[in-house]
Amino acid sequence: MAKRDKISMSVIRRLPRYYRFLSEIQSDGVMRISSKELAEKMRLTASQVRQDFNCFGGFGQQGYGYSVEQLRSEIESILGLHEQKRAILLGAGNLGRAVASHMAFEPKGISLIGIFDRNEELIGTTLRNVKIDSTDELEQFCAKYRPNLAVLCVPKDAARQLCKRLYAFDVRYYWNFSHYDLAADYSDVVVENVHMSDSLMTLCYRISDDIEARSKSE
Amino acid sequence: MAKRDKISMSVIRRLPRYYRFLSEIQSDGVMRISSKELAEKMRLTASQVRQDFNCFGGFGQQGYGYSVEQLRSEIESILGLHEQKRAILLGAGNLGRAVASHMAFEPKGISLIGIFDRNEELIGTTLRNVKIDSTDELEQFCAKYRPNLAVLCVPKDAARQLCKRLYAFDVRYYWNFSHYDLAADYSDVVVENVHMSDSLMTLCYRISDDIEARSKSE
The missing domain is CATH 3.40.50.720 (NAD(P)-binding Rossmann-like Domain)
Known part of the structure; x- marks a missing residue:
């Protein structure tokens, strides 16, 4: 695992979600997870997950799945959570x-x-x-x-x-x-x-969009 | 102004910021603003601003700048803030x-x-x-x-x-x-x-990145 120079903010913003999810399944006792499973649970594609991790040099061996603890701990380190x-x-x-x-x-x-x-x-x-x-x-x-x-x-x-x-x-x-x-x-x-x-206004937009779509389909 | 079918979430997520900013300058008494000024204040490019507005069919005439009130009120309507x-x-x-x-x-x-x-x-x-x-x-x-x-x-x-x-x-x-x-x-x-x-973890990442960059430049 190695930090690369220019990682897009959209990849970085997904890391906390991976981290939260991995912490959760780890506390549920899950030891290993494949990129396919991880992708399904997080509603991403497996290739997206692999691409994200490749930005940081990739983690573990894909064939055998990732070690949940290793992955969680490496993302923790990338996120700089150890920095006081x-x-x-x-x-x-x-x-x-x-x-x-x-x-x-x-x-x-x-x-x-x-x-x-x-x-x-x-x-x-x-x-x-x-x-x-x-x-x-x-x-x-x-x-x-x-x-x-x-x-x-x-x-x-x-x-x-x-x-x-x-x-x-x-x-x-x-x-x-x-x-x-x-x-x-x-x-x-x-x-x-x-x-x-801003988040509430974005929700308002999506509600208004949904109302419009429903009225069209009626 | 017309709603189009598929607008990317990144454009939509910028609308509340435009809306907040326009509401602010309107209450400061500003009547008109060019896409260049608007872009500068929001740290976007003028072409980005025009592209964003084009997703909704564009607003007003670019040459004379936008009417702040009209722009604010059209974004309000797009955001569906009128929807009860x-x-x-x-x-x-x-x-x-x-x-x-x-x-x-x-x-x-x-x-x-x-x-x-x-x-x-x-x-x-x-x-x-x-x-x-x-x-x-x-x-x-x-x-x-x-x-x-x-x-x-x-x-x-x-x-x-x-x-x-x-x-x-x-x-x-x-x-x-x-x-x-x-x-x-x-x-x-x-x-x-x-x-x-997640927002706090993203901040941690950026702090850690900043600390690393500073230590390299020393």
């Missing part, structure tokens, strides 16, 4: 709470080391065993603990202002739930956006 | 609360008509002015109010069980935050998945 990251969460409202309480950070190499909010009622309380601090403390915290990853669960304008402050402290990695378009302002950050409203 | 949908939310924990309180449902034609949870402490309380009912009431509610869209904010196994019950009442549209793979069990549902952990 120090994360802070900005915004401890409903969305921040949902993210903090639902996400399995540790298996992805992420330590959540700080949570910040400007709501006086939240400051001093804890979330996932982490004390919520005032955003006024952000600079002091960053200087001391050097986080490198920030999870943005604040509104757009707050996100813009906070990123400016975080960028000054070399925070370059962002998991962004806000509508603030970070990449437009900073060319050297790595940002992964979760735009829930 | 009756939605229920399953799961009123942190994630369900975040979704219910953050999402602008109404502008997308979605009425949130019911919320269900099995947690006794939540049942009877309200969220976004909707009373939280026991999941035991699901069938009775579906028979009476006929929801057609379900938002799944429950764990995987609960999602599997609830979908079986919802499917029996003709609920075919799903916004799925759980890891339950609905499409594997039902071929005729429209499901849009929000897999936050």
